[in-house]
Amino acid sequence: MKKNLSFILAVAMLLLSILTACSTETTPGDSTVTSDGVEGSVKDTLMWGVEAEAASLDPSTSKDTVTHAIMYQIYDTLVKEDHSDYAKLIPGLAESWTFSNDNKEVIFKLRENVKFHNGDVMTAEDVQFSLQRSLESSYSSSISEAIDHFEKVDDMTVKCVLKYPYSPILDVMTNLTYGIVSKRAVEEAEANNIDFARNPVGTGAYKIVEWKSGDALILERFDDYYDGPAKIKNIIFKLVPDAASGSIALEDGTLDIYYPPANSDYDHLKQVESLSYVECPGVGLRHITFNVRDGIFTNKKIRQAIAYALNRDDIIIGGAYGYAVATNCLVPTSIFGYLDDFKWYEQDIEKAKQLLAEAGYPDGFDITFSMEGSPMYMQPAEVVQDQLRKIGINVTFNKMERAAYLEDVAGNMNFDVSLRMTSATIRDADYLLTRRFHSTMLGGGNNYSGYSNPEVDALIEKARAESSNDKRLEIYRQIYGILKEDVPLIPLYTNMNLLFHNAKLKNVFPHPVDRYNVSKMYFEE
Amino acid sequence: MLKYIIKRILWIIPIIVGVSFIIFFIMDFTPGDPAIMILGEGAKSEEYEALRNELGLNDNFFVRYIRYISNAVRGDLGKSYRTNIPVFQEIISRLSYTLNLAVVSTIIAIIIGLPVGVVSAVKQYRAVDNISLGISLVLTSMPEFWFALMCILLFSLKLKWLPSLGADSWKHFILPAATACTNTLASILRMTRSTMLEVIRQDYIRTARAKGAPERTVIFGHALRNALLPVVTIIGVNFGLALGGAIVVEQVFALPGLGQLMINAVKSKDTPMVIASVLFSAIIASLVNLLVDIVYVYIDPRLKSQYSAVKAKKVKI
Numbered sequence: 123m124k125k126n127l128s129f130i131l132a133v134a135m136l137l138l139s140i141l142t143a144c145s146t147e148t149t150p151g152d153s154t155v156t157s158d159g160v161e162g163s164v165k166d167t168l169m170w171g172v173e174a175e176a177a178s179l180d181p182s183t184s185k186d187t188v189t190h191a192i193m194y195q196i197y198d199t200l201v202k203e204d205h206s207d208y209a210k211l212i213p214g215l216a217e218s219w220t221f222s223n224d225n226k227e228v229i230f231k232l233r234e235n236v237k238f239h240n241g242d243v244m245t246a247e248d249v250q251f252s253l254q255r256s257l258e259s260s261y262s263s264s265i266s267e268a269i270d271h272f273e274k275v276d277d278m279t280v281k282c283v284l285k286y287p288y289s290p291i292l293d294v295m296t297n298l299t300y301g302i303v304s305k306r307a308v309e310e311a312e313a314n315n316i317d318f319a320r321n322p323v324g325t326g327a328y329k330i331v332e333w334k335s336g337d338a339l340i341l342e343r344f345d346d347y348y349d350g351p352a353k354i355k356n357i358i359f360k361l362v363p364d365a366a367s368g369s370i371a372l373e374d375g376t377l378d379i380y381y382p383p384a385n386s387d388y389d390h391l392k393q394v395e396s397l398s399y400v401e402c403p404g405v406g407l408r409h410i411t412f413n414v415r416d417g418i419f420t421n422k423k424i425r426q427a428i429a430y431a432l433n434r435d436d437i438i439i440g441g442a443y444g445y446a447v448a449t450n451c452l453v454p455t456s457i458f459g460y461l462d463d464f465k466w467y468e469q470d471i472e473k474a475k476q477l478l479a480e481a482g483y484p485d486g487f488d489i490t491f492s493m494e495g496s497p498m499y500m501q502p503a504e505v506v507q508d509q510l511r512k513i514g515i516n517v518t519f520n521k522m523e524r525a526a527y528l529e530d531v532a533g534n535m536n537f538d539v540s541l542r543m544t545s546a547t548i549r550d551a552d553y554l555l556t557r558r559f560h561s562t563m564l565g566g567g568n569n570y571s572g573y574s575n576p577e578v579d580a581l582i583e584k585a586r587a588e589s590s591n592d593k594r595l596e597i598y599r600q601i602y603g604i605l606k607e608d609v610p611l612i613p614l615y616t617n618m619n620l621l622f623h624n625a626k627l628k629n630v631f632p633h634p635v636d637r638y639n640v641s642k643m644y645f646e647e
Numbered sequence: 648m649l650k651y652i653i654k655r656i657l658w659i660i661p662i663i664v665g666v667s668f669i670i671f672f673i674m675d676f677t678p679g680d681p682a683i684m685i686l687g688e689g690a691k692s693e694e695y696e697a698l699r700n701e702l703g704l705n706d707n708f709f710v711r712y713i714r715y716i717s718n719a720v721r722g723d724l725g726k727s728y729r730t731n732i733p734v735f736q737e738i739i740s741r742l743s744y745t746l747n748l749a750v751v752s753t754i755i756a757i758i759i760g761l762p763v764g765v766v767s768a769v770k771q772y773r774a775v776d777n778i779s780l781g782i783s784l785v786l787t788s789m790p791e792f793w794f795a796l797m798c799i800l801l802f803s804l805k806l807k808w809l810p811s812l813g814a815d816s817w818k819h820f821i822l823p824a825a826t827a828c829t830n831t832l833a834s835i836l837r838m839t840r841s842t843m844l845e846v847i848r849q850d851y852i853r854t855a856r857a858k859g860a861p862e863r864t865v866i867f868g869h870a871l872r873n874a875l876l877p878v879v880t881i882i883g884v885n886f887g888l889a890l891g892g893a894i895v896v897e898q899v900f901a902l903p904g905l906g907q908l909m910i911n912a913v914k915s916k917d918t919p920m921v922i923a924s925v926l927f928s929a930i931i932a933s934l935v936n937l938l939v940d941i942v943y944v945y946i947d948p949r950l951k952s953q954y955s956a957v958k959a960k961k962v963k964i
Contacts, residue, residue, distance in 0.1 A: 171901075175730075177729050177730055178730065178731065183731075185687055185689075186687075260686050260691075260694040260697070260698065261686060261687070261690075263689065263690050263691055263694060264687070264688075264689025264690065265689075317731065317732070319730075319731065320732070334903070335732070335741070335903065336737075336740070336741055336903030336907060336908060337744075337813075337814060337901075337903035338813075360812075360813065360901065361901060361903065362812060362901045363898050363901065363907065364898045364899045364901070366796055366899075367799065367811065367812055367898075367901060370796070370799050370800065370803065370804055370811055371811045371812050371901075373804060374803050374804045374807065376810060376811050376812060522678070523678075523679065523914070524679075524684075524914065525678065525679025525680070525681075525683075525915070525916035526677070526679045528679070528680070528684065528688065529678055529679055529680040530678060532683070532688055533683055533695075547689070557689065568688070568689060
């Protein structure tokens with residue numbers, strides 16, 4: 123027995139020693155760290171909870187929102203948005219820019235004495251290298267359609283050469299895909315077989331200190347930042363995959379920012395005294411999309427009948443807890459090209475029934491919605507299901523995992539109808555109208571309704587080449603009119619972007635795609 | 648005994664090959680295109696095609712499987728589709744968190760479950776037995792995520808005693824371990840109780856009492872030792888599962904362990920990561936089973952004598 127007892131004790135000791143050896147003690151995670159004396163902030167670490175881990179911190183191989191929110195602190199772009207007014211474009215690493223007479227070239231004059239995190243001074247060579255590198259990447263093709271190439275003009279000037287005049291080009295240049303990297307750092311990383319995506323070198327207000335895989339990403343203030351050092355010394359991006367845990371951690375002070383909490387928690391979080399929030403419409407448009415090339419929805423009258431059958435205010439309450447804005451155009455409300463005075467179909471059940479009868483379905487029919495199974499799609503879809511029942515359409519759902527959905531519905535167009543979301547990565551109507559309705563985008567997961575109309579194609583091309591904003595808006599009005607008649611998509615709502623944060627964190631402004639500039643924020647008593 | 652252990656370790660090889668084939672097959676034939684998941688929706692058809700070629704996804708299933716196995720034998724389990732990091736490196740970096748959680752939760756479950764199970768059996772149908780059975784029923788039935796959130800609400804938000812999430816210090820492991828141990832604790836408690844009830848009715852226990860052995864010796868020296876075999880099995884199985892990653896607990900408490908790694912890999916169709924994680928879990932489960940078998944030998948003198956007898960016989964020959 124004694125022998126056995128010693129064996130058990132030995133095993134226990136071994137396990138305990140493993141436990142001790144594995145435990146880690148890191149102080150940066152302590153959210154109560156106090157000021158290091160930097161002017162303007164009483165707390166020097168911002169704990170920012172994120173729902174997913176960054177995939178890559180290399181601008182040329184990243185595109186998801188969370189990654190870009192992190193990269194926004196590490197990299198700068200030639201053109202950027204004003205911290206307090208995201209609609210206003212201001213000089214970033216380019217101090218000025220001019221368009222050529224034919225609007226097919228943009229010449230960027232670079233800011234002088236901008237330093238990279240490795241101490242190098244930024245030159246036109248770095249900028250041309252970074253931009254061309256991102257342009258040639260498969261990750262950037264969705265926003266780079268109009269760009270032909272980038273050229274170095276002289277040591278402090280770079281030229282963007284376009285395939286055709288393209289009005290939204292400045293907005294494209296704000297995208298983190300076109301963040302500026304140090305050429306030397308990229309080349310050294312390649313030579314030494316180091317992954318640049320995990321060891322980024324940019325010019326941003328923060329530089330990377332440590333990346334604890336699956337746990338946290340730790341950034342530290344870059345003291346030589348061209349726009350002056352940030353007030354908050356450290357940012358810790360903490361991975362919190364569960365939204366309920368994130369909300370609680372925000373409430374108990376473990377996190378200073380958590381994005382995004384579940385919509386269902388918004389009302390509660392608004393009541394928490396230690397928290398504040400900012401909000402603005404996002405860039406995600408929930409919509410119903412029809413397969414107009416195959417199946418029952420090739421009949422326009424049926425699509426119109428469904429548009430008449432829906433009450434979008436009820437869908438917003440049931441699907442987004444009221445945190446959304448009914449959307450009347452085929453683009454989100456927050457972007458250039460949205461027309462406040464354009465009207466979409468209002469609910470009219472009798473008209474819907476009449477259209478169904480004219481289409482040969484007076485008693486309605488059964489239909490399957492192909493759906494990504496997440497609540498963010500299923501909740502509004504269930505309200506739609508209820509509303510369509512009133513005109514005799516019985517809806518069932520074919521729920522899929524995201525990977526299967528993207529392949530089957532977006533890629534192969536193997537569906538009749540779906541409720542999904544599309545995001546305006548570039549905040550200009552041209553981006554979504556081109557990708558969702560232009561004939562050149564058929565197949566490949568962009569124009570997934572299969573819509574093709576030469577008149578719409580021509581108008582989209584005309585609008586993007588037009589330099590007058592007023593004229594562009596008028597062209598978009600014509601496009602929306604045609605699309606309202608043809609109904610390849612039914613716009614439902616634009617989600618609201620709410621950022622909940624520690625009430626002591628000041629100078630926080632809303633942003634539709636989560637580009638929150640921490641370098642301008644600070645903590646107050 | 649050593650030969651037996653080597654034989655068991657060698658048996659892990661066909662298990663791994665079988666598991667790798669099954670998971671490779673499942674990942675390949677379930678819908679979802681890794682190229683779309685990597686590049687997102689906006690890329691062009693030719694870019695998706697180029698990426699599929701680069702990843703070798705257009706090759707025949709068996710060609711890809713053989714290539715995977717031959718690379719794996721050379722120690723190359725591939726790179727994550729999502730992060731481009733070698734999957735082996737990623738799994739190793741997560742191991743300490745899962746190991747911490749598994750060890751602490753199992754120790755807590757044993758420390759509480761075993762003695763309470765014994766007391767419950769000895770005091771059958773008395774208040775202590777009814778209470779412990781009730782608690783074990785609650786622990787088994789309670790959804791893990793709910794218990795985890797309740798713990799966070801009470802101990803982090805209201806009382807502010809413990810951190811709600813993270814893995815920065817030992818304090819961060821208390822709530823996750825308390826949550827992760829619930830099922831194992833309940834299983835150990837119930838198994839200990841039922842096997843103890845069988846054992847304490849045996850003749851040799853009556854004999855031990857008749858010869859005047861103190862009650863403590865009867866229960867812990869004679870009865871418990873004989874009741875331990877199935878309990879050790881339960882502990883081994885649960886420990887093996889825990890080492891594969893506690894998905895719910897790791898998600899709720901934001902612990903960067905293997906469970907979280909695996910679930911994210913499945914969601915993003917990160918095939919190399921999924922296959923490597925499952926293989927890793929299979930190896931761990933096999934090793935824990937082996938460990939349990941070895942522990943049996945130390946607990947049960949009959950098994951020990953079997954091995955000794957075989958050894959003696961061979962020496963004689």
